[in-house]
Amino acid sequence: xxxxxxxxxxxxxxxxxxxxxxxxxxxxxxxxxxxxxxxxxxxxxxxxxxxxxxxxxxxxxxxxxxxxxxxxxxxxxxxxxxxxxxxxxxxxxxxxxxxxxxxxxxxxxxxxxxxxxxxxxxxxxxxxxxxxxxxxxxxxxxxxxxxxxxxxxxxxxxxxxxxxxxxxxxxxxxxxxxxxxxxxxxxxxxxxxxxxxxxxxxxxxxxxxxxxxxxxxxxxxxxxxxxxxxxxxxxxxxxxxxxxxxxxxxxxxxxxxxxxxxxxxxxxxxxxxxxxxxxxxxxxxxxxxxxxxxxxxxxxxxxxxxxxxxxxxxxxxxxxxxxxxxxxxxxxxxxxxxxxxxxxxxxxxxxxxxxxxxxxxxxxxxxxxxxxxxxxxxxxxxxxxxxxxxxxxxxxxxxxxxxxxxxxxxxxxxxxxxxxxxxxxxxxxxxxxxxxxxxxxxxxxxxxxxxxxx
Numbered sequence: 001x002x003x004x005x006x007x008x009x010x011x012x013x014x015x016x017x018x019x020x021x022x023x024x025x026x027x028x029x030x031x032x033x034x035x036x037x038x039x040x041x042x043x044x045x046x047x048x049x050x051x052x053x054x055x056x057x058x059x060x061x062x063x064x065x066x067x068x069x070x071x072x073x074x075x076x077x078x079x080x081x082x083x084x085x086x087x088x089x090x091x092x093x094x095x096x097x098x099x100x101x102x103x104x105x106x107x108x109x110x111x112x113x114x115x116x117x118x119x120x121x122x123x124x125x126x127x128x129x130x131x132x133x134x135x136x137x138x139x140x141x142x143x144x145x146x147x148x149x150x151x152x153x154x155x156x157x158x159x160x161x162x163x164x165x166x167x168x169x170x171x172x173x174x175x176x177x178x179x180x181x182x183x184x185x186x187x188x189x190x191x192x193x194x195x196x197x198x199x200x201x202x203x204x205x206x207x208x209x210x211x212x213x214x215x216x217x218x219x220x221x222x223x224x225x226x227x228x229x230x231x232x233x234x235x236x237x238x239x240x241x242x243x244x245x246x247x248x249x250x251x252x253x254x255x256x257x258x259x260x261x262x263x264x265x266x267x268x269x270x271x272x273x274x275x276x277x278x279x280x281x282x283x284x285x286x287x288x289x290x291x292x293x294x295x296x297x298x299x300x301x302x303x304x305x306x307x308x309x310x311x312x313x314x315x316x317x318x319x320x321x322x323x324x325x326x327x328x329x330x331x332x333x334x335x336x337x338x339x340x341x342x343x344x345x346x347x348x349x350x351x352x353x354x355x356x357x358x359x360x361x362x363x364x365x366x367x368x369x370x371x372x373x374x375x376x377x378x379x380x381x382x383x384x385x386x387x388x389x390x391x392x393x394x395x396x397x398x399x400x401x402x403x404x405x406x407x408x409x410x411x412x413x414x415x416x417x418x419x420x421x422x423x424x425x426x427x428x429x430x431x432x433x434x435x436x437x438x439x440x441x442x443x444x445x446x447x448x449x450x451x452x453x454x
Contacts, residue, residue: 055272252288316353327358334417
């Protein structure tokens with residue numbers, strides 16, 4: 001791929017964007033792929049297979065764009081099929097009691113999904129970094145810790161500027177503190193996804209490598225497509241570096257409904273193309289999708305739910321890729337809405353053949369704005385969802401969406417509470433109010449028909 005990124009045909013970025021949009025619309029019409037707003041979890045196998053074929057065709061027609069040199073990485077059908085054939089169907093990471101087997105899941109799979117979670121996407125103060133992450137690590141249903149939050153400031157520097165010397169310092173400090181949290185949590189060999197959450201978006205992220213004493217195979221490194229179907233030289237360089245070190249790759253994309261990917265129906269096609277490309281271009285072991293929405297900027301709205309289920313089933317029915325779906329909510333930590341939104345997308349993803357990452361707030365308002373109890377219920381819901389058929393899942397998700405659909409806009413969604421307001425930061429025990437909220441959300445889910453232990 002490095003060679004293809006250097007010699008592919010030249011193209012303006014705006015022309016590539018339009019190629020993606022127009023090709024997705026043509027393929028949606030050709031395969032009669034239509035968004036049904038009354039459906040939250042699809043049960044249509046033929047639709048999933050059509051979306052897979054359309055996604056494959058889109059990738060072959062459009063390729064992948066390198067924004068750094070304005071060249072298109074073209075792919076042949078043979079290359080794509082070979083990449084899919086050689087993709088990992090399962091992978092083991094971690095050691096001892098925390099060793100985890102991550103596997104490709106099928107539609108309505110009865111095996112448990114792997115749970116990735118942590119305070120990712122949230123600014124974290126230096127004094128709370130270790131206890132904050134330790135509280136997540138101590139949740140036994142979290143299989144793999146996913147990023148530790150963005151270190152907010154160092155030595156009086158309020159904002160860590162991209163490509164600055166402080167970025168290297170932040171990366172090294174992040175690595176040291178994460179290792180400390182793992183030891184204190186009693187899970188020193190827990191698998192982890194390490195990457196951009198240190199506030200590092202450039203090659204300065206690699207500054208943490210020298211103080212990672214563990215087996216590289218236990219540490220996933222993250223690389224993510226730029227929307228849609230784009231890379232740059234930094235992403236390609238990091239991919240090459242991670243491969244040379246022997247790190248497994250957590251590769252993904254956040255397809256945006258309402259952007260160049262178009263509406264939910266065409267976004268499902270683009271997302272499928274990007275899932276295939278995460279293996280072919282990045283060599284991803286775990287392949288991630290975030291069903292984002294340009295208006296809501298979260299992933300639990302009706303259009304994102306439909307798109308996620310259709311795309312997830314397309315991949316699960318037609319490949320053996322290890323897939324994950326991220327769960328980003330409009331409701332914020334410490335609110336009932338966040339619990340219910342996370343449950344909706346967890347159910348949707350599990351019955352559609354995905355593993356899970358999350359949940360996290362789409363718009364955290366404060367430093368340390370997360371809550372490990374959300375991850376606990378999220379994991380419990382995910383495991384209970386393995387007992388559901390898609391039709392049953394759709395009924396439950398429809399009722400959940402009805403409960404929060406009027407407060408999906410950020411100005412209407414609850415502000416929630418920070419970690420310090422929700423936990424005793426010394427004992428790392430949740431407050432009574434926090435526990436009460438967790439039990440209330442669980443009770444509502446049980447009433448809706450989910451088999452959870454009370």
